[in-house]
Amino acid sequence: MARVNVFIKYSMFIFNFVFWLCGMLILAVAIWIRVSKANKEIVNSGDTEVSSNASVNILIAVGAIIMILGFLGCYGAIKENRCMLLSFFIGLFLILLLQVASGIREASSKSKSESRLNETLHENAKLLSETSERGKEFRKIMAEFQTENKCCGLFNGADDWGTNFEQVYESCKCSNPPDSCTSYAGKNIHKQVCFPLIRDLVLNRSRMIIGTSFGVAFVEVLGLVFSMILYCQIGKK
Structure with a gap:
């Protein structure tokens, strides 16, 4: 009967703890961007409005769910629970898709947002x-x-x-x-x-969203690999 590789098992546990911390970081950054008044009051005052919080709201949801998934992954690795590991894999895969979609959305709308910001502030300058x-x-x-x-x-x-x-x-x-x-x-x-x-504040906000979305994606791919290897090994016991 095959045994579960101890290195993979504890690597998965350590990874998920780090992953849980990443979820906390994403959540903190997204909330900070969401509530920050650094540029929101300027661009959303007057006659027109420019900022959209859709991407930030997605990141807030992603951060919260990643923290939950991190716990599931830790528990599944230590207890060698296939159900938990499978739930972790499916949840993480869906979150990865959502997160990348958020980054792509923000990147694709970057030039349009800058143009809209320019028009808005020209209007509000009056x-x-x-x-x-x-x-x-x-x-x-x-x-x-x-x-x-x-x-x-x-x-x-x-x-x-x-x-x-x-x-x-x-x-x-x-x-x-x-x-x-x-x-x-x-x-x-x-x-x-x-x-x-003001333009730099808005662009920096956009860069933070894009960087956070794609920066954690690499860690998430590792999580998918580790969880599937461990899942398959437990199945061979």
């Missing part, structure tokens, strides 16, 4: 120079963003603010080295406009 109540929340958020990121205006610097510039001057005020400042209406303001910074 709100900066308005004096009506329309877009008041957007102007407030933009002023806060300028203070935190040391930039001024979206595309054309202080000109974007029009007659509202005096009200938000403090958020544009520049006291850094001269090469990062420029003069506007006799006042020193940040030379850097905010659009490139």
Whole structure:
């Protein structure tokens, strides 16, 4: 009667513990991206909306399920339970497909998202120079963003603010080295406009989703291989 390879058995256990930690990492990263206000308030304020959380929501589900699968894999390996190992294999295979689909979806929509972001912010930039109540929340958020990121205006610097510039001057005020400042209406303001910074925040979010989706896929393939080898060995006992 064949015996289960001890090395494979405990390698499977160690792998699943690491896999469980990967699930926790995916869940933490996805939740952080989901709740982060770094770019969401800017791009989703005003007249139009650009961000989609579909890929992030998929990752949250993937992370939670991976943690459950990691437990099943650990238990199945130690107890040599074929039912648990088969459940682990099927669940992991489905999760792998879902995860790769999420990464592909995010990668394929990357250029479209950047174009939509550009259009949205050009539209919302008109709100900066308005004096009506329309877009008041957007102007407030933009002023806060300028203070935190040391930039001024979206595309054309202080000109974007029009007659509202005096009200938000403090958020544009520049006291850094001269090469990062420029003069506007006799006042020193940040030379850097905010659009490139917002774009980078959005693109970094997309890169994190793609990297997380494909980065863990290699580990998951190893899990499929280990679980099937162990499953077959237990069947020969």
